[in-house]
Amino acid sequence: MSTTPTMPKRLTDVGPPHYEKYLHPMAKANYGKWKYHEVLSPGVLCHVGESGDKLYTVRAATARLMSVQSLRKIAGLADKYSGGYLRFTSRNNIEFLLTEPANIEALKAELFELGFPVGGTKNSISSIVHTQGWIHCHSAATDASGIVKAVMDSLYERFTHQDLPGKLRIALACCVNMCGAVHCSDIAILGIHRTPPLVRSDVLAKQCEIPTLIASCPTGAIRAVPGEAKAVEVIDEQCMYCGNCYTVCPAMQMNNPDNDGLSIWVGGKVSNARTAPAFSKLAVPFLPNNPPRWPEVVEAVVKIVDVYAAHARKYERVGEWIERIGWPRFFQLTGFEFTRHHIDDFKHAGLTYARSTHIRY
Amino acid sequence: MAESGNGNGRPKTELLDELEKGPWPSFVKEIKAASAGNDACNDLLGQLELSYQERKGHWKHGGIVGVLGYGGGVIGRYSDVPEQFPKVAHFHTMRVNQPAGWFYTSEALRTICDVWERHGSGLTNMHGSTGDIILLGTTTEHLEPAFQELTHAGFDLGGSGSAVRTPSCCVGMARCEWACFDSMKLCYDLTRSYQDEMHRPAFPYKFKFKFSACPNDCIASIARADLSVIGTWKDEIQMDEAEVTNYSAAGLDIRKEVCDLCPSKAVDWDGQRLKINNPECVHCMHCINVMPKALRPGKQRGAVILIGAKAPIMQGALLSSVLVPFVAAEELMETLKELVTRIWDFWDEYGTNRERIGELIQRVGLPSFLDGIGLDPAPEMVSAPRDNPFIFFQTTKAGEQ
Numbered sequence: 001m002s003t004t005p006t007m008p009k010r011l012t013d014v015g016p017p018h019y020e021k022y023l024h025p026m027a028k029a030n031y032g033k034w035k036y037h038e039v040l041s042p043g044v045l046c047h048v049g050e051s052g053d054k055l056y057t058v059r060a061a062t063a064r065l066m067s068v069q070s071l072r073k074i075a076g077l078a079d080k081y082s083g084g085y086l087r088f089t090s091r092n093n094i095e096f097l098l099t100e101p102a103n104i105e106a107l108k109a110e111l112f113e114l115g116f117p118v119g120g121t122k123n124s125i126s127s128i129v130h131t132q133g134w135i136h137c138h139s140a141a142t143d144a145s146g147i148v149k150a151v152m153d154s155l156y157e158r159f160t161h162q163d164l165p166g167k168l169r170i171a172l173a174c175c176v177n178m179c180g181a182v183h184c185s186d187i188a189i190l191g192i193h194r195t196p197p198l199v200r201s202d203v204l205a206k207q208c209e210i211p212t213l214i215a216s217c218p219t220g221a222i223r224a225v226p227g228e229a230k231a232v233e234v235i236d237e238q239c240m241y242c243g244n245c246y247t248v249c250p251a252m253q254m255n256n257p258d259n260d261g262l263s264i265w266v267g268g269k270v271s272n273a274r275t276a277p278a279f280s281k282l283a284v285p286f287l288p289n290n291p292p293r294w295p296e297v298v299e300a301v302v303k304i305v306d307v308y309a310a311h312a313r314k315y316e317r318v319g320e321w322i323e324r325i326g327w328p329r330f331f332q333l334t335g336f337e338f339t340r341h342h343i344d345d346f347k348h349a350g351l352t353y354a355r356s357t358h359i360r361y
Numbered sequence: 362m363a364e365s366g367n368g369n370g371r372p373k374t375e376l377l378d379e380l381e382k383g384p385w386p387s388f389v390k391e392i393k394a395a396s397a398g399n400d401a402c403n404d405l406l407g408q409l410e411l412s413y414q415e416r417k418g419h420w421k422h423g424g425i426v427g428v429l430g431y432g433g434g435v436i437g438r439y440s441d442v443p444e445q446f447p448k449v450a451h452f453h454t455m456r457v458n459q460p461a462g463w464f465y466t467s468e469a470l471r472t473i474c475d476v477w478e479r480h481g482s483g484l485t486n487m488h489g490s491t492g493d494i495i496l497l498g499t500t501t502e503h504l505e506p507a508f509q510e511l512t513h514a515g516f517d518l519g520g521s522g523s524a525v526r527t528p529s530c531c532v533g534m535a536r537c538e539w540a541c542f543d544s545m546k547l548c549y550d551l552t553r554s555y556q557d558e559m560h561r562p563a564f565p566y567k568f569k570f571k572f573s574a575c576p577n578d579c580i581a582s583i584a585r586a587d588l589s590v591i592g593t594w595k596d597e598i599q600m601d602e603a604e605v606t607n608y609s610a611a612g613l614d615i616r617k618e619v620c621d622l623c624p625s626k627a628v629d630w631d632g633q634r635l636k637i638n639n640p641e642c643v644h645c646m647h648c649i650n651v652m653p654k655a656l657r658p659g660k661q662r663g664a665v666i667l668i669g670a671k672a673p674i675m676q677g678a679l680l681s682s683v684l685v686p687f688v689a690a691e692e693l694m695e696t697l698k699e700l701v702t703r704i705w706d707f708w709d710e711y712g713t714n715r716e717r718i719g720e721l722i723q724r725v726g727l728p729s730f731l732d733g734i735g736l737d738p739a740p741e742m743v744s745a746p747r748d749n750p751f752i753f754f755q756t757t758k759a760g761e762q
Contacts, residue, residue: 010429010509011509011512011513012430012431012512012517012560013403013456013517013556013557013560014454014512014515014516014517015517015556016458016459016460016461016516016517016549016553017460017465017469017515017516018460018549019460019461019462019535019545019549021460021466021469021515022460022465022466022469023464023535024464027536028466028535031534031535031551032534032540032543034534034536034537034538034540035538035657036538036653036654036657037537037538037653038654039652047536047537047538050754055536057536061385061386062386062487063385063386063387063388063390063391064388064424064486064487065388065391065392065484065485065486065497066391066484066485066486066487067391067392067394067395067483067484067485068395068473068474068483068484068485069394069395069397069476069483070394071470071471071473071474071485071487072470072471072474074470075468075470075471075474077466077468078466078467078470083467084467084468085464085465085466085467086464086465086466086467087462087463087464087465088463088465088487089463090463090492090531090579090580092486092487092488094487095556097536115386115387115390116386117384117385117386124716129490130490131490132486133418133727134409134412134413134417134418134419134420134604135388135405135497136420136438136452136454136497136498137418137420138418138420138421138422138423138438139418140418140420143409143412143413145380145388146377146380146388146413149380149383149385149386149388149389150380150383152385153382153383153384153385156383156384156385159385167556172673176672176673176674177672177673177674178672178678179489179490179491179554179672180490180675182672183584183672183673184581184583184584184680209700212714215713215714216675216714216715218674218675218676221703242673242674242675243674244675244715247674248715249420252420255417255418256417257415257416257417258416260417264443268582268584270578270582270583271576271577271578271646272576272577272578272583272591272643272644272645272646273576273577273645273646273647273650274622274623274624274645274647275624276535277578277583277584277680279678279680289416291412291413291416292376292377292378292379292380292413293379293380298667309716314618315618315622315647315651316639318589329562334691341432342734346677347676347677
């Protein structure tokens with residue numbers, strides 16, 4: 001283990017660095033004075049300032065899980081092509097900021113060589129926002145990076161091309177805690193548990209506070225065992241497998257290889273463009289955990305993308321398209337089975353029941 | 362932390378190796394790259410391969426680890442198979458507060474790499490879901506030295522637990538013509554104001570701020586932030602008529618692609634001139650998105666403040682809803698700080714353990730919440746007035762009818 005250089009004084013609460021230190025000089029000069037932008041080709045943007053300045057952005061995908069080795073290569077590319085300035089996007093893409101359009105193609109070629117494809121702009125599928133999964137999370141019902149990799153391998157051309165009707169945003173969360181905006185994505189892949197927690201009484205006695213544990217259950221499915229000082233039981237029918245109890249008490253074991261898996265949700269968005277932001281709705285209630293490439297999940301996602309690409313009108317996001325054609329037609333076109341699980345029976349459920357005779361036959 | 366010895370060396374990873382194939386960037390390649398001389402990454406690969414074989418995770422519940430004087434910013438992580446994979450027996454995460462807008466110089470990026478090579482696995486997420494630089498995998502004794510190297514390099518830890526979580530924002534004025542307020546400055550200033558609330562958890566649960574400078578909401582503020590600030594404008598959309606003509610001449614079907622898709626039918630095109638009925642515009646951005654050279658947000662800019670978004674745990678997911686319909690850009694900082702103080706007081710008083718502010722509002726009702734924080738009701742706060750007659754007149758404030 002190498003030693004830390006001696007520090008003069010312990011520093012805390014310094015806060016994040018000021019962004020101005022890292023701003024491209026042209027971004028600083030035109031700050032708040034940009035006029036318009038154009039997408040020159042997939043992954044290449046040109047922002048034009050009121051000053052007439054032109055700032056070119058080259059956007060490339062990453063694996064999100066990045067080694068310092070790769071980050072150093074990226075830093076090297078920034079030095080070579082963009083004056084050492086770069087940024088990341090909210091979807092884990094890297095962006096190089098260039099003043100010389102002549103350098104764009106060379107940078108794209110080097111990025112491609114390193115395995116970071118250029119794209120993700122306009123009507124493409126940008127990188128999948130996702131969570132840690134089995135790499136680093138204790139409550140994961142599935143892996144995250146592996147499914148994302150398998151899905152994007154199959155949708156690669158949708159990243160590098162912009163030929164979809166509208167933007168399409170995919171997100172993945174490995175459990176219902178949803179450390180990502182999964183619940184408002186065009187397509188959401190969500191890891192779920194399907195069995196109530198197994199109570200490990202040895203751990204319970206040592207590590208958990210019983211009243212906190214009982215209070216943690218949103219459906220009141222956990223109760224004390226009468227006559228026993230430190231024991232709980234789960235009312236199985238009342239459990240919705242949210243794992244909230246596990247977060248407050250490690251004795252409530254959720255993992256179950258055969259019953260954990262994936263669900264697919266569609267039609268959410270966060271942008272206010274045209275229609276209001278919306279939640280994603282259930283398309284497929286359960287698909288098995290099938291590493292290393294989760295073929296059932298890949299097939300379902302690609303199916304949705306293909307059907308959307310073939311049927312949606314220009315600018316329509318997945319949710320807007322389904323809203324226009326109706327959910328029965330969505331299930332018909334995709335071939336997904338509509339089951340009792342698709343009908344909400346949690347709080348505010350009635351709001352999703354059809355309350356008109358507007359039916360498409 | 363690049364020493365080797367006592368670990369397993371490079372494990373066999375037949376399943377994970379499958380994920381080195383294909384055109385998309387491979388996280389397996391990244392872990393293997395970092396594993397050169399780093400046994401923690403080798404054991405991470407080994408444990409992950411085991412998860413792939415058994416189809417379940419092998420991380421234990423987080424423990425309480427951290428740096429001196431902070432109650433957050435580090436996620437304790439322990440393997441549940443430490444005998445098999447001793448180098449990831451402890452594999453904690455550090456959350457490092459990202460620079461606003463995720464801008465870096467190559468030098469800053471290398472500084473982070475240097476720290477994480479000395480003190481961690483060499484694996485990162487650029488970035489985590491909330492926005493932080495995620496430094497994945499280290500041991501307890503490295504936390505404090507890594508933290509000190511980071512603070513001396515000008516970086517600090519982000520939030521975790523029941524605290525202010527690391528605020529994040531869109532690229533805003535630095536590279537976007539649609540920015541209706543300075544999202545990066547507001548994010549930076551507020552983050553600095555709330556260092557204590559971020560580093561020393563004292564709330565019922567997490568509290569997230571996200572700043573999107575226009576209604577396209579590139580930061581997913583309305584879906585993810587307890588306090589969402591989304592830029593908008595009050596006056597007329599700025600129009601360059603010559604550029605409108607150019608779009609039409611270039612083949613844009615303005616009637617079909619702009620007017621027909623306007624949600625409030627506020628845009629009209631007669632083949633010659635574009636007319637916008639601004640009082641009926643809902644500021645959705647569609648026409649501006651389609652014709653960025655011709656149309657721009659108005660000049661009277663500011664933001665909508667919304668409250669209460671969250672993921673499903675515990676009572677179901679929520680989107681933020683309108684709290685203040687418009688605040689002028691120059692008044693945002695002051696208004697937000699005052700509002701946030703009152704919101705936190707109310708939450709502190711009435712919130713239960715692990716109850717997000719959005720769920721508290723669901724439980725007590727928006728009218729009581731408004732009373733509690735001293736805001737007057739406004740029609741912009743609802744999609745429609747109530748449609749049930751069960752009005753709690755007894756809770757009407759004294760002196761009102």
